[in-house]
Amino acid sequence: MSLNKSELVSAIAGKAENLSKAQAEEFLNAFQAVLEESLAKGEAVKVTGLLSVERVERAARTGRNPRTGEEIQIPAGYGVKISAGSVLKKAVAK
Incomplete structure (x- = not known):
């Protein structure tokens, strides 16, 4: 849910x-x-005990097209990393 x-x-x-x-x-x-x-x-945005959110760099890499198996170049870019704080970790451990 x-x-x-x-x-x-x-x-x-x-x-x-x-x-x-x-x-x-x-x-x-x-x-x-x-x-x-x-x-x-x-x-980065940090809410102590709750969560932290930050932008992370992703290096350029070689991938594979799942349909054809052909190699493709994936350009460098950014992603988002979200980490749970201690309060959230305790809440799900119950």
Whole structure:
């Protein structure tokens, strides 16, 4: 089971006192925008105990087309690394 965005917004609004669904959605959109902007600049985002998100470089490499078996060159680029913090690790260990 997973939560989609509207279910997450409803859950946040339900957990926080005096926070409407519209305000929870506004918060979630702002959080997403901050993540995008920070990662685009190469800055890591760390919420102590919860998670850390950082941009990582991926080197150019040779891959293989699964249909034809032909070798292809995959250019260098960036990816995103998300690491769970201690609070999340403890939550899933229960």
